Amino acid sequence: MDWTEKQPIPLIPQSPDPYEIAYLRGGENELARSLIFSLSQKGFLQITGEGKKSYITLTRNQPNWTTLPPIEKSILSWFQTTREIGEVFENYGLIERLKPFSLEFEQKIKQNNLLIPNDVKTKTRLISLLIFGLIALIGSYKLIASINHGRYNIIFLILFIIGSFVVFTILGKTKRLSERGKKYIAGLQSAFEKLKSNPTIAKQYYSQNMPVLNSVDPFLLTMGIFGTSALIGRGFNEYEKAFAKSQKQNSDSGNSSCGSSCGSSCSSGDSGSSCSGGSSCGGGCGGGCGGS
Structure with a gap:
C-alpha cells in the first residue's frame, strides 16, 4: 500500500544535520532532547535533580550566544525560567517553541517522501x-x-x-515514517555504525570523507542517528537520570511516556516512531513522538 517502498533510498548526506535526523527519527520530542543535550554539552544549560524531580536551568556563566544557530538561541530564551523536565514535552512547552523549526524540517522530509503520504493514511x-x-x-x-x-x-x-x-x-493508526523513510534511517544507522562503539574516534574516521563533521559534536550526531540509548554508559549520567525520572513520573501518573522515553533506535513512529530498542512511545516514539 505504501508506494514509497519502490522508490530509491536517498543518498547519505555529506553534511548530516543531527537535529534534522533526530526530528525525522522521533519527531518534536526527540528534537527537543537533542537540543537540550547539545546545549548542555556546550555549557549553556545544566540539569539538576531534587528528589524525584529534575530541572533544567541556564548555567551561571553563559558562553557567547552569538555563534549559536537560531534553533538553539530560540530554546535558550525559553530556559530563562527554570524548567522541570516534564514541561519540555507539554503542549505549550518547549515543543510549541520549536514549531517553526519542526515545520521546516517536516516540509523537507515530506518532499523526500520519508513520511507516510496522506493518501496512504487515508486508505x-x-x-x-x-x-x-x-x-x-x-x-x-x-x-x-x-x-x-x-x-x-x-x-x-x-x-x-x-x-x-x-x-x-x-x-487504523498509520506509522509516522514511510517505507522509504525507514530504509533511509536504517541506511544512516548502517553508514555511521562505528559511532556506537566510540563516537570520538569514529568522528575522526568519518571526517576523512566528510570534513564538515569536524565541527559536529560526535555524541550529538550519535544521539541524532541512534537515540539517547546510544549515550548510556558514556558519562552523561545527569542527562540519562533526568529523562528516566520524567518517564517514570509520566508513567506513574497515567500519562503517555512518549515525551520522555523515545530514545532508542527509532526507525519510525506512530505519532513519533516505532522504536526498536527500549522506547515506550505510543507506538514508538515515535508514534507519538511528534510529527504528523
Missing part, C-alpha cells in the same frame, strides 16, 4: 473502517437475532464488538 483508515463496519454489522445481526430468540447470554457478543473496535482503532 489505511478507510480499509480499517470498512473491516470494522462489516464485523460490527455481523455482530449486531447476531445480537438482535439472539434477543429475538429469547437468548440473553449476549455478553460475549458485546465484548467482541467492543474488542473489534479497539483492535481496528489501533490498526
Whole structure:
C-alpha cells in the first residue's frame, strides 16, 4: 500500500544535520532532547535533580550566544525560567517553541517522501473502517437475532464488538515514517555504525570523507542517528537520570511516556516512531513522538 517502498533510498548526506535526523527519527520530542543535550554539552544549560524531580536551568556563566544557530538561541530564551523536565514535552512547552523549526524540517522530509503520504493514511483508515463496519454489522445481526430468540447470554457478543473496535482503532493508526523513510534511517544507522562503539574516534574516521563533521559534536550526531540509548554508559549520567525520572513520573501518573522515553533506535513512529530498542512511545516514539 505504501508506494514509497519502490522508490530509491536517498543518498547519505555529506553534511548530516543531527537535529534534522533526530526530528525525522522521533519527531518534536526527540528534537527537543537533542537540543537540550547539545546545549548542555556546550555549557549553556545544566540539569539538576531534587528528589524525584529534575530541572533544567541556564548555567551561571553563559558562553557567547552569538555563534549559536537560531534553533538553539530560540530554546535558550525559553530556559530563562527554570524548567522541570516534564514541561519540555507539554503542549505549550518547549515543543510549541520549536514549531517553526519542526515545520521546516517536516516540509523537507515530506518532499523526500520519508513520511507516510496522506493518501496512504487515508486508505489505511478507510480499509480499517470498512473491516470494522462489516464485523460490527455481523455482530449486531447476531445480537438482535439472539434477543429475538429469547437468548440473553449476549455478553460475549458485546465484548467482541467492543474488542473489534479497539483492535481496528489501533490498526487504523498509520506509522509516522514511510517505507522509504525507514530504509533511509536504517541506511544512516548502517553508514555511521562505528559511532556506537566510540563516537570520538569514529568522528575522526568519518571526517576523512566528510570534513564538515569536524565541527559536529560526535555524541550529538550519535544521539541524532541512534537515540539517547546510544549515550548510556558514556558519562552523561545527569542527562540519562533526568529523562528516566520524567518517564517514570509520566508513567506513574497515567500519562503517555512518549515525551520522555523515545530514545532508542527509532526507525519510525506512530505519532513519533516505532522504536526498536527500549522506547515506550505510543507506538514508538515515535508514534507519538511528534510529527504528523
